[in-house]
Amino acid sequence: MSLDTADGPTARLCAFIAELDFEQIPPRVVHFAKGLMIDWLGSALAGKGAHQVEMIDGFARAMGPADGPSIIIPTRRRTSPYFAAMVNAAASHVVEQDDVHNGSVFHPAAVIFPAVLAVAEAEKKTRREMLTACIAGYEVGIRVGEFLGRSHYEIFHTTGTAGAVAAAAAVGKLIGLDAAGLSHALGSAGTQAAGLWEFLRDAADSKQLHTARAAANGLFAAFLARDGFKGAAKILEGKKGMAAGMSSDADPARLTDGLGNRWVTEETSFKWHASCRHTHPAADALQLLMRREGLGPDDIADAVAHVHQGAIDVLGAVDVPQTVHQAKFSMGTVLGLIAVHDIADLDAFERHALTDTRVARFRAKVRMELDAEVDTLYPKQWVGKISVTAVDGRKLDARVDEPKGDPGNTLAKQELEAKAIRLAEFRGGATVDEMRRCIARIWKLDQPGRAVDLFAEP
Amino acid sequence: MSLDTADGPTARLCAFIAELDFEQIPPRVVHFAKGLMIDWLGSALAGKGAHQVEMIDGFARAMGPADGPSIIIPTRRRTSPYFAAMVNAAASHVVEQDDVHNGSVFHPAAVIFPAVLAVAEAEKKTRREMLTACIAGYEVGIRVGEFLGRSHYEIFHTTGTAGAVAAAAAVGKLIGLDAAGLSHALGSAGTQAAGLWEFLRDAADSKQLHTARAAANGLFAAFLARDGFKGAAKILEGKKGMAAGMSSDADPARLTDGLGNRWVTEETSFKWHASCRHTHPAADALQLLMRREGLGPDDIADAVAHVHQGAIDVLGAVDVPQTVHQAKFSMGTVLGLIAVHDIADLDAFERHALTDTRVARFRAKVRMELDAEVDTLYPKQWVGKISVTAVDGRKLDARVDEPKGDPGNTLAKQELEAKAIRLAEFRGGATVDEMRRCIARIWKLDQPGRAVDLFAEP
Incomplete structure (x- = not known):
């Protein structure tokens, strides 16, 4: 040099x-x-x-x-x-x-x-x-x-x-x-x-x-x-x-x-979820909200994911996914899997993302909105914020400061190993x-x- | 699709x-x-x-x-x-x-x-x-x-x-x-x-x-x-x-x-010349001018190549070249080879570009200036314009509308074949x-x- x-x-x-x-x-x-x-x-x-x-x-x-x-x-x-x-x-x-x-x-x-x-x-x-x-x-x-x-x-x-x-x-x-x-x-x-x-x-x-x-x-x-x-x-x-x-x-x-x-x-x-990372904060927030309020998917009239601009840029292109891979970039599908199945792992995507009408019904209730606070904190922090209107008219919100898997909310050794073993087994890549x-x-x-x-x- | x-x-x-x-x-x-x-x-x-x-x-x-x-x-x-x-x-x-x-x-x-x-x-x-x-x-x-x-x-x-x-x-x-x-x-x-x-x-x-x-x-x-x-x-x-x-x-x-x-x-x-294409129009113009006026390199006090912005962007980085390859991106060196040896082919670069003090002396007389007309016509047309101050004080100009090798000034079949054969022989890549x-x-x-x-x- x-x-x-x-x-x-x-x-x-x-x-x-x-x-x-x-x-x-x-x-x-x-x-x-x-x-x-x-x-x-x-x-x-x-x-x-x-x-x-x-x-x-x-x-x-x-x-x-x-x-x-x-x-x-x-x-x-x-x-x-x-x-x-x-x-x-x-x-x-x-x-x-x-x-x-x-x-x-x-x-x-x-x-x-x-x-x-x-x-x-x-x-x-x-x-x-x-x-x-x-x-x-x-x-x-x-x-x-x-x-x-x-x-x-x-x-x-x-x-x-x-x-x-x-x-x-x-x-x-x-x-x-x-x-x-x-x-x-x-x-x-x-x-x-x-x-x-x-x-x-x-x-x-x-x-x-x-x-x-x-x-x-x-x-x-x-x-x-x-x-x-x-x-x-x-x-x-x-x-x-x-x-x-x-x-x-x-x-x-x-x-x-x-x-x-x-x-x-x-x-x-x-x-943690088997989807594009941009969907994770909102997915965690929705899961928290539904568990906290004891809601099922049919109790929810609409859901707004408050996101950063990058999420809109990357996920915005996919409306109704045609492939499982595309479904991983569909905010509505990911939230639908969480709402209906309480999980968005590989199996859930394979089995439910494209064909489950309940997931599709929930997808239609979801929209993304740019959120100034989330956008400002991103990408240093990936804050999840969700607003839900329940069918009974209640307005509900939830917030997750660090999605699961983040450094401050990281996986335990057992979770990490179990996830890797599930992935290895998923297509017969390796035996347990x-x-x-x-x-x-x-x-x-x-x-x-x-x-x-x-x-x-x- | x-x-x-x-x-x-x-x-x-x-x-x-x-x-x-x-x-x-x-x-x-x-x-x-x-x-x-x-x-x-x-x-x-x-x-x-x-x-x-x-x-x-x-x-x-x-x-x-x-x-x-x-x-x-x-x-x-x-x-x-x-x-x-x-x-x-x-x-x-x-x-x-x-x-x-x-x-x-x-x-x-x-x-x-x-x-x-x-x-x-x-x-x-x-x-x-x-x-x-x-x-x-x-x-x-x-x-x-x-x-x-x-x-x-x-x-x-x-x-x-x-x-x-x-x-x-x-x-x-x-x-x-x-x-x-x-x-x-x-x-x-x-x-x-x-x-x-x-x-x-x-x-x-x-x-x-x-x-x-x-x-x-x-x-x-x-x-x-x-x-x-x-x-x-x-x-x-x-x-x-x-x-x-x-x-x-x-x-x-x-x-x-x-x-x-x-x-x-x-x-x-x-x-035609063995240098970056951005140097060719000015090289052709200088060659035309020196032949027309019967000038040698020592008859020239300074030379200005009137160029498009792209030439300045690409060639501007190289002042005094350290390698033969770099010399091909040095406007001063290319014009120096033309001025001193009337040729800027592969052999000329190998033999003279780095070591010939007359070429180096001429290089120091050369500068590039952005030219509005040349810049506007580029890249559709690569016009060569040169201005020279002779040591006797005369101000001289030359212009080439299409450098040699361009579609309107293309190589004859014999020139094309001869060039290819010279290139093949240059490092023993193929025999004649x-x-x-x-x-x-x-x-x-x-x-x-x-x-x-x-x-x-x-």
């Missing part, structure tokens, strides 16, 4: 990652990261058999090597790290149950773990190197998402864009790049960063393509950097960089906010026994020694 | 490409396209041994199959179409001699021919199918570049962004997608579209990464569409599509302008005999029968 570009937030971020040592990461953050990985593994397994994953895997079969060191999780086939990362990242985001960081509206697990796992297997890294690399990816990607801001997320799928940078940082750390090398990796990743929300209105398959490409492109960028391939030093904050092209409210201070003190990894939320073995191995990732095959027989 | 999205310019573009038949393409356009392919092949061969190409090829070796149906042009190694397209596209853009379309500031050859050639070999397509697919890529990609407009090009490398869409259209046509399939292909390509100019200030290697990714991502998108993978129907003009995210002056009418009557393929310019065989085969691509291996022994 030349001297005149060795300053600035991207450079400082790269220096932090280069120097990041497992020993200096607080144990509670390490522990939290293992939980994130368990949660992710469930999501990756739940993507088994999804047509998007099958098609991307088909491309990997046609264009990639027939064997290799890295596992494709849902099928256990092995191939090169590039294609393993690509297919696993596609699988991780299918069921909308992977983690999310509120402030950045970024889904880190779906892009970071696939890239790191694929390379750790190929390059025989240690368990601690693996964990450190994953945390590096979270610390970078979340800050990049926060930096790009709300204007970015209005049009761009941050998990595709910030995700490529996160994967590059994680793989770059894993393969031992120094600060200059990481700068090149981030430069090459940022200039490949892409992903547009346009697909939502058509129920198209792009979301899986975005995670697939982010993981694969980030990995590509890091490997190129190891060979000396140069990237832009200020790809994030430069005059013709990511923010210049794709954001109007980017704040460079966010790129380095609290580096080494504020561990954004542990700010990540687990997703297999999953228990994987979970036990992940809890031991802070111990010394080489990373082991998660799915190896005992 | 559902009915409510079956209109709009992207849909019309897809319908046009789906129905495009070789027989309906005017023979002069077919002939022109063959010239473009010859010109491209020279550029792809001239990329041999460049470190960016070697590194991307190294990744292809590590991550891709060791053999396959598709040729990597500079080395003649064979691999899967995906990696062949990727490496060849990287190679095509290295020496800055590949073609350009003025109105779109898009380099079509570098992304379209690599993708089409790789797939034509793998899927045993006919020569006419190949040519038709290439023309489809030009007709789509150029219009997408024009649509995205000047605001896009200020930050984004259009060859990376529009290039992914162009490659998807070309490969989609080649593999026989119908209009709906092409719509999905374009949707998946557009949501992967990326490439930022930030790398220029650091002399980073991203330009080759952009072409590599555009070709590979477009091919990926088309193959996914063949399997039924859905893309956004309005990825170009939709509210959360490419223009919404990456342009402030997009004009949807340009996407379908003159479809079937105006063949934008034949509006493409061949690059090999190149003559390739050229002969390309001139026959309008004939019936299966596409043949360009490099096969006679």
Whole structure:
């Protein structure tokens, strides 16, 4: 890196990652990261058999090597790290149950773990190197998402864009790049960063393509950097960089906010409902209200979800969903599932979201309204507010300050494991026994020694 | 495609490409396209041994199959179409001699021919199918570049962004997608579209990464569409599509302008000087002036290139170039080569751009000024205007309305072939005999029968 570009937030971020040592990461953050990985593994397994994953895997079969060191999780086939990362990242985001960081509206697990796992297997890294690399990816990607801001997320799928940078940082750390090398990796990743929300209105398959490409492109960028391939030093904050092209409210201070003190990894939320995160606060608020008041779905005449603008932007496009995936972006459907079935997990979506007339009837009673307070607090805080008119004429309200799964309302170890096991079983991705073995191995990732095959027989 | 999205310019573009038949393409356009392919092949061969190409090829070796149906042009190694397209596209853009379309500031050859050639070999397509697919890529990609407009090009490398869409259209046509399939292909390509100019200030290697990714991502998108993978129907003009995210002056009418009557393929310019296209008009004007006035470099006290804003945006970052590649983006260096050596071809750059003190001396006399007329005509017309103060105090001007290589000032068949042969020889990419065989085969691509291996022994 030349001297005149060795300053600035991207450079400082790269220096932090280069120097990041497992020993200096607080144990509670390490522990939290293992939980994130368990949660992710469930999501990756739940993507088994999804047509998007099958098609991307088909491309990997046609264009990639027939064997290799890295596992494709849902099928256990092995191939090169590039294609393993690509297919696993596609699988991780299918069921909308992977983690999310509120402030950045970024889904880190779906892009970071696939890239790191694929390379750790190929390059025989240690368990601690693996964990450190994953945390590096979270610390970078979340800050990049926060930096790009709300204007970015209005049009761009941050998990595709910030995700490529996160994967590059994680793989770059894993393969031992120094600060200059990481700068090149981030430069090459940022200039490949892409992903547009346009697909939502058509129920198209792009979301899986975005995670697939982010993981694969980030990995590509890091490997190129190891060979000396140069990237832009200020790809994030430069005059013709990511923010210049794709954001109007980017704040460079966010790129380095609290580096080494504020561990954004542990700010990540687990997703409890199997729907788009933007529906969760209102779903929790409705559930609270109905339980508190003892109401059933037919006791409610109408329901208003008071939401932030981002929710309207992302969810507004879907009126009556045509696919289960689209249903996860339909506020009315999610609230209908909560109202009728008191649950909006994967099974509920599969069985009731499209065909249950009671859910459809409730959906027609729901509307969203922009709420100034919710909008101001977002994305730092995802407040759920609901107003209901009961059929008896009563006006009722409920509020949830932190949706279930958020850092202040996080999942217990048992909830987290049970969710991952349910996801693994959902499409036969893994048996309960297999999953228990994987979970036990992940809890031991802070111990010394080489990373082991998660799915190896005992 | 559902009915409510079956209109709009992207849909019309897809319908046009789906129905495009070789027989309906005017023979002069077919002939022109063959010239473009010859010109491209020279550029792809001239990329041999460049470190960016070697590194991307190294990744292809590590991550891709060791053999396959598709040729990597500079080395003649064979691999899967995906990696062949990727490496060849990287190679095509290295020496800055590949073609350009003025109105779109898009380099079509570098992304379209690599993708089409790789797939034509793998899927045993006919020569006419190949040519038709290439023309489809030009007709789509150029219009997408024009649509995205000047605001896009200020930050984004259009060859990376529009290039992914162009490659998807070309490969989609080649593999026989119908209009709906092409719509999905374009949707998946557009949501992967990326490439930022930030790398220029650091002399980073991203330009080759952009072409590599555009070709590979477009091919990926088309193959996914063949399997039924859905893309956004309005990825170009939709509210959360490419223009919404990456342009402030997009004009949807340009996407379908003159479809079937105006063949934008034949509006493409061949690059004569081995430098960034933004330097060519001024270089031609300076050459005209010095020849007309009989001036040598030491007769000139200062020179002002009157340019469009895009030239200042792209070239302004480079003051004193540190690499040959950067020198191609230095207006002062390009004018210095013309002034001192009367030529700015590949050899001149290699031998004189960085080390010739006379060139450096002339460079210090050059500055750029924004010119209202030039800026208004750009990008439809690239006018060259130069003002010189001679050491004897005279003020001299020259003007070139169409730089050499432009459609109205295009290369003769002999010039075109000679340029391609020089490029092939530049790094030993092919011998003169090999190149003559390739050229002969390309001139026959309008004939019936299966596409043949360009490099096969006679």
